Amino acid sequence: MVMALENKIAVVTGGASGIGRATAVRFAREGAHVVIGDVQDASETLRLVEEIGQKAVYKRTDTTSEADCDALVAAAVAEFGRVDVGVAAAGIATAAGMSNVETRAENGDATHVVNLATEAFRRVLDVNVLGVMMTDRALARQMLDQGDGGSIVNIASSAAKIPLAGAAPYCTSKAGVWMLTKVLGLELATTGVRVNAVGPGYTATPMIAGIEDNEAAYSSAMSITPMNRLGTADEQANAVLWLASAESSFVTGQMLHPAGGQFTD
Numbered sequence: 181m182v183m184a185l186e187n188k189i190a191v192v193t194g195g196a197s198g199i200g201r202a203t204a205v206r207f208a209r210e211g212a213h214v215v216i217g218d219v220q221d222a223s224e225t226l227r228l229v230e231e232i233g234q235k236a237v238y239k240r241t242d243t244t245s246e247a248d249c250d251a252l253v254a255a256a257v258a259e260f261g262r263v264d265v266g267v268a269a270a271g272i273a274t275a276a277g278m279s280n281v282e283t284r285a286e287n288g289d290a291t292h293v294v295n296l297a298t299e300a301f302r303r304v305l306d307v308n309v310l311g312v313m314m315t316d317r318a319l320a321r322q323m324l325d326q327g328d329g330g331s332i333v334n335i336a337s338s339a340a341k342i343p344l345a346g347a348a349p350y351c352t353s354k355a356g357v358w359m360l361t362k363v364l365g366l367e368l369a370t371t372g373v374r375v376n377a378v379g380p381g382y383t384a385t386p387m388i389a390g391i392e393d394n395e396a397a398y399s400s401a402m403s404i405t406p407m408n409r410l411g412t413a414d415e416q417a418n419a420v421l422w423l424a425s426a427e428s429s430f431v432t433g434q435m436l437h438p439a440g441g442q443f444t445d
Contacts (some may be wrong), residue, residue: 329372365433
């Protein structure tokens with residue numbers, strides 16, 4: 181059986197946990213070797229990839245650092261000679277680290293824009309927008325140098341399209357990722373380098389750990405999720421795989437929503 185990413189080299193930021201980890205493992209099952217960039221320890225992801233029989237490399241990467249983003253791609257090239265696929269999955273929900281849903285449920289209007297510290301807003305945009313841009317740029321430059329195309333997949337969110345009171349930094353940042361994806365996809369459309377995004381709905385990852393134990397938070401999340409359940413990281417990874425593979429070869433500048441029915445238009 182032919183695997184979707186057989187012998188491909190994939191770079192995944194945020195690969196130490198959540199959707200990033202699930203994506204790295206899914207890619208490995210489809211034949212890819214994986215380079216993980218994260219500020220967190222990625223030893224568990226490396227173990228899971230190597231258990232499958234694929235090679236895995238970890239490079240500590242703070243995606244808000246231009247030098248780190250460039251060094252991550254350089255490390256992939258040094259180890260494997262090229263990069264075929266890149267996934268920008270590194271991101272945060274709030275400057276404090278709590279999920280948007282929990283923050284809104286527990287703090288009322290304390291996180292509304294009129295009460296929000298500028299630095300709290302800036303921190304989320306630095307990670308979620310600037311970090312994705314610099315990751316994408318490093319990946320695209322390498323793919324263009326190689327001259328035979330590639331696929332970049334950004335992790336956005338359904339919050340790119342749904343305004344959530346109390347979550348301005350997150351919603352704004354993910355809308356930024358959505359537009360960055362469109363612009364970069366357009367700019368690279370004739371080069372063979374495709375750029376797309378996955379916009380997950382509420383998904384059971386460390387970013388929203390404990391949400392099911394918080395009645396107000398969970399009720400809020402399910403009120404805009406017609407399937408009335410959380411998604412899984414594996415379900416998101418399946419969507420990323422499709423965009424990363426040749427199965428989506430005529431798709432660029434798009435955002436796919438595994439979001440439990442949040443968008444039906």
